[in-house]
Amino acid sequence: MRVLVCDDEQLARDRLVRLVDTMDGIELVAQAANGREAVEVARHMRPDVVLMDIRMPGMDGFEAAQALAGTEVPPALIFCTAYEDHALEAFRAQALDYLLKPVSRDELGAALERARSWNGRRPATATTVEATASDRRNHISARTHRGIELVPVQDIRYFLADQKYITVRHGSGEVLIDETLKDLETEFDDLFVRVHRNALAALKYIESLEQVPNGHHQLRLRGVADALVVSRRHVAGLRRLMQRL
Structure with a gap:
């Protein structure tokens, strides 16, 4: 996999270069000191991935991404920046990942692994690769009327499947995403538990398991008014799990 590093700060650029050089199967093909230079170099070198700073003189990272x-x-685009407040813009620019400086080797390695699924048009989602605890997402991204909304995984109460979409219920409301419950269960298997064929509940927010008059069970989650229906096949396992929480 061929990588181009773009950063206007020499020290930051050198650090990324050193990290890339330690990784098997990754080749550094060029460096650039600003967005315009990155675009020109990329047209000739055709890198698979560009590691891009955001705030740069002349042409910044977002302008370069558009070009x-x-x-x-x-190429797949991974933003490497010192600023947290550009994440939404980064994902609007179809960035594959958004890493905060100083970038660690593990973070960069995980991002580059995801870049292997790049199809030349858009970044691969985490559901197209087998996620592990080290490289899985910290946020779920959803397209809403406000643009791209990032929901912290730690703030999610449950995932609920309804035909082709998944409702993501979080502390401030809910959003819809176009993923599968099975992929989410695999990615976050230690954070969520299956309670129904169409629902995953966040372990950290489980409050109580109740039996309702018709003999069915429902799960109460902290901070959520509505309860989740628990299927009979999952009741016993959920009880055992709750005893260990």
Whole structure:
């Protein structure tokens, strides 16, 4: 996998170069000191991945991302920045990942592994690769009327499947995502538990398991008014799990 590193700060650029050089199967093909230079170099070198700073003189990272998106085979884009407040803009720019400086080797390695699923048009989602605890998402992204909304996984109460979409219930409301419950269960298997064929509940928010008059069971979660229906096949396992919480 061919990588281009772009950062206007020499020290930051050198650090990324050193990290890339330690990774098997990754080749550093070029460096750039600003967005315009990155675009020009990318058109000639055709990297698979660009590690891009955001705040740079002349042409910043977002402007460069827009230019790269118009190339014949757009590279996967991983933003590496010192600022947390550009995450939404980064995902609107179809970034594969958003890493905060100083970037660690593990974080960069996980992001580059995800980049292997790049299809030349858009970043692969975490549901297209087998996630592990070290490289899984910290946020779920959803397209809403406000644009891309990022929901911290730690704030999610449950995932509820309804036909082709998944409702993500979090502390401030809910959003819809186009993923599968099975992929979410695999990715977050130690954070959520299956309580029904169409529902995953967050372990940290489980409050009580109740039996309702018709003999069915429902699960109460902290901070959520509505209860989740628990299927009979999952009741015993859920009880055992709750005893260990």
